Amino acid sequence: KQEVTQIPAALSVPEGENLVLNCSFTDSAIYNLQWFRQDPGKGLTSLLLIQSSQREQTSGRLNASLDKSSGRSTLYIAASQPGDSATYLCAVSNTGNQFYFGTGTSLTVIP
Amino acid sequence: GAVVSQHPSRVICKSGTSVKIECRSLDFQATTMFWYRQFPKQSLMLMATSNEGSKATYEQGVEKDKFLINHASLTLSTLTVTSAHPEDSSFYICSAVGDWEETQYFGPGTRLLVL
Numbered sequence: 267k268q269e270v271t272q273i274p275a276a277l278s279v280p281e282g283e284n285l286v287l288n289c290s291f292t293d294s295a296i297y298n299l300q301w302f303r304q305d306p307g308k309g310l311t312s313l314l315l316i317q318s319s320q321r322e323q324t325s326g327r328l329n330a331s332l333d334k335s336s337g338r339s340t341l342y343i344a345a346s347q348p349g350d351s352a353t354y355l356c357a358v359s360n361t362g363n364q365f366y367f368g369t370g371t372s373l374t375v376i377p
Numbered sequence: 378g379a380v381v382s383q384h385p386s387r388v389i390c391k392s393g394t395s396v397k398i399e400c401r402s403l404d405f406q407a408t409t410m411f412w413y414r415q416f417p418k419q420s421l422m423l424m425a426t427s428n429e430g431s432k433a434t435y436e437q438g439v440e441k442d443k444f445l446i447n448h449a450s451l452t453l454s455t456l457t458v459t460s461a462h463p464e465d466s467s468f469y470i471c472s473a474v475g476d477w478e479e480t481q482y483f484g485p486g487t488r489l490l491v492l
Contacts (some may be wrong), residue, residue, distance in 0.1 A: 310483040
């Protein structure tokens, strides 16, 4: 069964810093990988979706990379802002629909 | 973009009662919907996969007789927590997959508190 791990569990950075969130998964035969943002008590917001054939995806200040062979993905956030404070979840799919979620990284950006 | 709604957003009930949560895709048809559960400080866990017109597929450890799922139409799936107990208190999130792509669109979630 696919297992997804995210490191660190929590991260606190001053505003303006660039940061990297890490995600690792045990089964490299994935279909795609998705990064989500979750605000307290809210549902998920999809940030980036990377297909298994892709190496990275970019959206604004966010860049996600995928290295299937090593079972790793990173989410890079440039010039962090207080509004980026949230929990970031990584999820991988082996079949195209069902996702396995990591435990998340709680990010706090200090003004 | 595609929108998924859930109703209610919050519900408080007494132990032993049943609670129904609705998940709707507002502007697209979804042949597949998923139900997730999230306990405090834990990640989302998939409970079941709901396919329109057929029985739901439950993940290991999820009691199908306790968590009844009905996907009666292409825009509506319901999750009924039967005979709810305090340990069922959780955040329940649904998601829907449109026919045209692979992205899951998530609902805002339902907070269930069982007293």
